[in-house]
Amino acid sequence: MKATYEAVFVGSSVMPVHFDTEKCIGCHRCANACQTDILLPIDGKGKPPTVMYPGECWYCGACVMECPTGAISLSHPLMNRARFINADSLGK
Ligand code: SF4
Numbered sequence: 001m002k003a004t005y006e007a008v009f010v011g012s013s014v015m016p017v018h019f020d021t022e023k024c025i026g027c028h029r030c031a032n033a034c035q036t037d038i039l040l041p042i043d044g045k046g047k048p049p050t051v052m053y054p055g056e057c058w059y060c061g062a063c064v065m066e067c068p069t070g071a072i073s074l075s076h077p078l079m080n081r082a083r084f085i086n087a088d089s090l091g092k
């Protein structure tokens, strides 16, 4: 018996995962590796999964490490790219 499930896209102000469609072979290893299950495999040879819940990404990089073709890149949020320093070191 075949089961059908429905998933509803939940938008976010960030899009953490980007796919290079030229490199993707549609294996969906990234979707299987994602521990938060935000990637939904879609039918179609050579197509990357859909990012259904971008706001739930942990930026763990598991999908990037699992991808055999290097088709995935992560875009970390601005706050994670910032370097916080002690105000005392600024001489104020
Ligand atoms: S970085 Fe981690 S949580 Fe985000 S999509 Fe990849 S595997 Fe999933």
Ligand code: SF4
Residues within 6 Å of the ligand: 019, 023, 024, 025, 026, 027, 028, 029, 030, 031, 047, 048, 049, 066, 067, 068, 069, 070, 071, 072
């Ligand atoms: S693991 Fe890489 S090649 Fe496979 S579907 Fe994901 S992005 Fe495409």
